[in-house]
Amino acid sequence: MSTRARILDVAARLVAESADGDISTRAVCEAAQVGAPALYRHFGDKAGLLSAVVDQGFDAYLAAKRERGDTADPVEDLRNGWDSHVEFALRHPNLYRLMNSPAMRTPPAAALEAHRILTRDLERAAALGKLRIAPELAAQMIMSSTTGVALMLVSRPATFPDAGVSARVRDAVHAAVFTPDAREAEPVETDVPSTAARLSALLRRSQGSGLSAAESALLTEWLDRVSNAEGSDD
Template identity: 85%
Template sequence: MSTRARILEVAARLVAESPDGEISTRAVCEAAQVGAPALYRHFGDKEGLLSAVVDHGFDAYLATKRERGDTTDPVEDLRNGWDSHVDFALRNPNLYRLMNSPAMRTPPGSAIEAHRILTHDLERAAAQGKLRVAPELAAQMIMSATTGVALMLVSRPVTFPDVGMSARVRDAVHAAVFTADVSPGAPVETAVPSAAATLGALLRRSHGSGLSTAESALMTEWLDRVSNAER
């Protein structure tokens, strides 16, 4: 095992075993039997080490998402994605709190990848006419709600003892984000935003729209404003 891998493995174990998730670089160096210069050479500083720990721990969770092929029902994929996200947090509370700590000034790569996967599924839903808002806004709504629920469950178990609460919040958020198939007789306040979100998603995926790059960007901005308008 390389020195970097040994340091990372030890740091991940100490984070998991810590009562509050806090670790010191000194403790990591002692447990890994390396000097501080070796740790800083491989990770830059403590934040770099902790970011690597998060990516290391989150990698197995993301692997299931990377390997999962797209189904024909992106909404079901997103429901399962919410549930697996919360389940991961409950099984790895210290790691999850660390991942979402304000002290992490630079988001770990795993967090960025998770957001990208979520947005991809939402773009698929939008292309099928199933979104009320633009994919990026939907991703922000879902990710903030999922993270909030997961953090409350792992950080305030006495106040939030019911894990089933996650499904209730999931369904409430999804009801605000997704729409049933819009029929020709649907109310304008429902039909227009959904149609705008659908057209915006299709335009992003199209390479032959007949619009210039600037025109396509402007059209996408307009469609996002229509789909995201408060109603």
């Protein structure tokens, strides 16, 4: 094992074992049996080390998503994705809090990949007419809600002792994002917002729409505005 890998593994273990998730570089160096110059050479400083720990943790979380593959039902994939996200947070509370700490100077690369996976699944749902709003807005709603629930469960267990609250919030958010018949095999598009969201998703995936890049971008903006308009499905 390389020196860098040994330092990273030790740091991840100490984060997991810490009472509050905080660690010192001195403790890491002692446990990894390296001098401080070696740690700073590989990671720059403590923030750089913690960022690497977060990247490693997120990568482990995404490994299951990469191996999962897509099913024929993007809505079910999204339900499972929410649940696996919260389960990961509960198994690794200190790491999860660190992942979402404001102290992280830049988002981990794996976190950006997780958002892309979420958006891709939502685009699949929109293409089937199962989405009320544009995929990008839906991704923001789902990601912020999932993260918020997970953080409350791991940071305030006395206030949130029942992990079942996650499923309740999931269902409430999904009800706002998906059409009522989203879980049916053959959804029927009967409202303007979901139809606009579907057309927007199909347009993004199309290679031969007959529109120029500027026209395609303008039409996509219009469709997203229609699909995201509050009260447009009343």
